[in-house]
Amino acid sequence: MKRGYAAVTQATTRHPVRIGVQLRQQHTTYQSYADAVRRAEDLGVDTIWDWDHFFPLTGDPQGSNFEGWTLLTAMATLTQRAEIGCLVTCNSYRHATLLADMAKTVDHISNGRLILGIGAGWFERDYQEYGYEFGTAGSRLASLEKGLQMIKGHWQVCAPKPIRNPIPILLGGGGEKVTLRLVAQYANISNTFGDPPTVAHKMQVLDNxxxxxxxxxxxxxxxxxxxxxxxxxxxxxxxxVGATHILVEVDPPWNFDFLRTVLRWRNERSS
Incomplete structure (x- = not known):
């Protein structure tokens, strides 16, 4: 094992290797995006994600961008097998009960294939231009915890119930004092980033x-x-170091060469 890498813990060995792709809906048309979603599923990805931003993150800051949850309803009908989600929903942009209903609805449209990706939010321009209070990292995390409680509670009383009840929650972020505690309390999937030693450390903190x-x-x-x-x-x-769900980012014009490489790697490992 390479120096600095932690051993795989029992916490991660039960999950299969899965490959996902985040198709970032900036600087594109709907027709092009829909084609990319279909192509990604045809290639054999396990999960397909968009994002929850109101403006592009790269390139022309005034360029085109589609709203994430509206787009998820289309992704639900464009796909048949892959799980779908938003990587990740900003908790601040929608009332938690409304978000729970939105997730329930997309869960039904997709026949139980939605993952609710969620996080505290970070892109200040979205907040400023749409009139949301940016606050502090601490206030956003406190709001996220309250929102998670409300979402999970609403799924127990709403009608109809989600097909997959509860809908699995992916919580994005690697903050060690609050975010990973929230993962331990509320989430089914943790999403983080960094090099393998960094990820190994985050996994150990989450286990703790x-x-x-x-x-x-x-x-x-x-x-x-x-x-x-x-x-x-x-x-x-x-x-x-325990990361079994690998997510690849792809931007327009949708070059899938690296994604194909990762999918071949997954298939060869499982053969």
Missing amino acids: WCTKVGRNPKEIERSISLPRRVSLSQLEAYLQ
Whole structure:
């Protein structure tokens, strides 16, 4: 094992290797995006994600961008097999009960294939231009915890109930004092980023939080958003530290070459 990498813990060994793709809906048309979603599923990805931003994050800041949850309803009808979600929903942009109803609705449209990706929010321009209070990191995290409680509670009383009840929650972020505690308490999937030693450390912190809150760490799938194109040896390194759900980012004009490489790697490992 490479120096600085933690051993795989029992918390992560039960989850299969899964590959997801985040198709970032900036600087594109709906027709082009829909085609990319279909192509991604045809390639064999396990999960397909958009994002929850109101403006592009790269390129022309005034360029085109589509709203994430409206787009998820289309993604539900464009796909048949892959799970779908928003990586990640900003908790601040919608009342928690409304978001729970939105998630329930997309869950039904997709026949139980939605993952609710959620986080505290960070892109200040979205807040400023749409009139949301940006606050502080602490206030946004406190709001996220309250929102998670409300969402999970609403799914128990709403009609109709979600098909997959409760809908699995992916919580994005690696903050060690609050975010990973919230993962241990409320989430089914953790999503973080960084090089393998960094991810290994985050996994250990999450395991420690699971112990503190009485959660079985084996219940939590660990996902990693790749920072760039990485080598196959680096993919193996992520598996060594427990990240079994690998997420690849793709922007228009939808070059899927690296995604194909990662999918071949997954298939060869499982053959």
